[in-house]
Amino acid sequence: MTIAADILKVRPIIVACAMMATIMQALDTTIANVALPYMQGSLSATQDQINWVLTSYIVAAAIMTAPVGWITNRFGRKNVFMVCVAGFTLASMLCGIASTLNLMVFYRLLQGVFGAALVPLSQSVMMDIYPPEQRGSAMAMWGMGVMLGPILGPTLGGWLTETYNWRWVFFVNLPFGLLTFLGFLWVLPKTEAQQGLKFDWFGFGMLALAIGAFQMMLDRGEQLNWFDSSEIVTETVIAGLAFYLYMVHTATAEKPFISPSLLLNRNLAAGLVTMFVVGIVLLASLALLTPYLQNLMGYPVLTAGLVLGPRGIGTMVAMMIAGRLVQKIDPRLVMLAGFALTAFPLWQMSGYTPDVSASSLIWTGVIQGLGLGFLFIPIQTIAFSTIEPHQRTDAAALISLVRNIGSAVGISVVTFLLTRNSSELHAELGASINPFRASIQMLAGTPLDPSTDLGRQIVDGMVNREAAIIAYADDFRLMMFIALAATPLLLFMKRPPKAQPGEASHAALD
Numbered sequence: 001m002t003i004a005a006d007i008l009k010v011r012p013i014i015v016a017c018a019m020m021a022t023i024m025q026a027l028d029t030t031i032a033n034v035a036l037p038y039m040q041g042s043l044s045a046t047q048d049q050i051n052w053v054l055t056s057y058i059v060a061a062a063i064m065t066a067p068v069g070w071i072t073n074r075f076g077r078k079n080v081f082m083v084c085v086a087g088f089t090l091a092s093m094l095c096g097i098a099s100t101l102n103l104m105v106f107y108r109l110l111q112g113v114f115g116a117a118l119v120p121l122s123q124s125v126m127m128d129i130y131p132p133e134q135r136g137s138a139m140a141m142w143g144m145g146v147m148l149g150p151i152l153g154p155t156l157g158g159w160l161t162e163t164y165n166w167r168w169v170f171f172v173n174l175p176f177g178l179l180t181f182l183g184f185l186w187v188l189p190k191t192e193a194q195q196g197l198k199f200d201w202f203g204f205g206m207l208a209l210a211i212g213a214f215q216m217m218l219d220r221g222e223q224l225n226w227f228d229s230s231e232i233v234t235e236t237v238i239a240g241l242a243f244y245l246y247m248v249h250t251a252t253a254e255k256p257f258i259s260p261s262l263l264l265n266r267n268l269a270a271g272l273v274t275m276f277v278v279g280i281v282l283l284a285s286l287a288l289l290t291p292y293l294q295n296l297m298g299y300p301v302l303t304a305g306l307v308l309g310p311r312g313i314g315t316m317v318a319m320m321i322a323g324r325l326v327q328k329i330d331p332r333l334v335m336l337a338g339f340a341l342t343a344f345p346l347w348q349m350s351g352y353t354p355d356v357s358a359s360s361l362i363w364t365g366v367i368q369g370l371g372l373g374f375l376f377i378p379i380q381t382i383a384f385s386t387i388e389p390h391q392r393t394d395a396a397a398l399i400s401l402v403r404n405i406g407s408a409v410g411i412s413v414v415t416f417l418l419t420r421n422s423s424e425l426h427a428e429l430g431a432s433i434n435p436f437r438a439s440i441q442m443l444a445g446t447p448l449d450p451s452t453d454l455g456r457q458i459v460d461g462m463v464n465r466e467a468a469i470i471a472y473a474d475d476f477r478l479m480m481f482i483a484l485a486a487t488p489l490l491l492f493m494k495r496p497p498k499a500q501p502g503e504a505s506h507a508a509l510d
Helices: 003-027 033-042 054-063 068-075 077-097 101-115 116-130 130-163 173-187 202-220 231-250 259-265 268-294 300-323 333-347 358-384 389-431 454-486 489-494
Strands: none
Touching: 003 077, 003 116, 003 130, 003 259, 033 054, 054 202, 054 389, 054 454, 068 077, 068 173, 068 389, 077 101, 077 116, 077 130, 101 268, 116 130, 116 259, 116 389, 130 300, 130 358, 202 231, 202 259, 202 389, 259 389, 268 300, 268 333, 268 358, 268 389, 268 489, 300 333, 300 358, 333 358, 333 454, 333 489, 358 389, 389 454, 454 489
């Protein structure tokens, strides 16, 4: 019996395990966010300290994503996958029982280290167990976990926290981790380990330093007033210098950490930039919508999650459709539709006011979900179309890395702009409340009388609210322009060669 026949029999189990591994890692990027206030009290942490629960995971995962390809080639994919699933599950349990902030941050670091490989390894496995003509559908199945995890994370996290307690945000990974580990132990084929493969320590060190410093700059920039802080300036300089040294080393070294041929691949390079944009829109819009619904519209966390949930349905539907479309028409046309469907709801959202109906919110989210789904699958199809089988894990790690960096950049930028614009607009709007204006004098003797303490508080709250509404609209409009500005990247992509049925597809498993 051939390897291909063996894989065909157990493929549903491999797919299920790959999906569970992907969903676990993707969920943990957002599921802990809503539980932070509860953790803060339980662990006796300040607001600044509790943010390290998120930062430690993000930084560790970002740094350890880059060497996934080398680690897989050196130790074999099955071995690495098994260790990462077991380590991630154990670290999740340790996070759930952590009694101090220091322990929690350390366990979250471990969770990020082991979780970094789950998404790129799942993607490379899915690429290898399907023939080229079916990879669009395979990426649609796999992509649901990547896209739905961050969307459903806040809802699931809020429900677990309110129904049980914040520790269940981490305990929820246990059943999925055990099933994934046992499934892969049973059916995942082994790949040959390259025992003599040497590691480019300098290249990895420089790239890790650049990514770590850059992530720290993004995560702490808003708290420290960005470049007014010497810490942020230092982190920026370190990130820039380390990245420059990494690029010089990559261009001149005999065997660099990541092969330059990958970055010179036209389709992959364009796919990386496009995925960076998708990362910005995916999580940055969520980072804006969640506080908009809770703070300006007064939605409880569970209601906000239910309103945002249908966005995931739109993504699922679009991925299923896109998985079939890319096999029949030019994927670039599907991406063009995706950019349009992503930009249109952002334009609608720029006109939001707090009295917008829940049905409008839901339909806007569904349309945006459709757009993201129509982008995600064609990007994967085009990016991998000209990549050699032995480079797939490296390429998957790079795509995962730039998506995560895009998300971090997007969240930092929109949060910074929201804070800055709200403050500036508050000053502008507040300046118009002049006691000598007839319209203001008419408020005398009413609860809104600005000459009284109560009146000033009420008026200040109204001004804050209006300033926030305009600032949110500006952020949504900015993301719309970012989505539209990315469309010329389609011109740099080459249409993938049409796959022939029966073409060999298991080279990486041999």
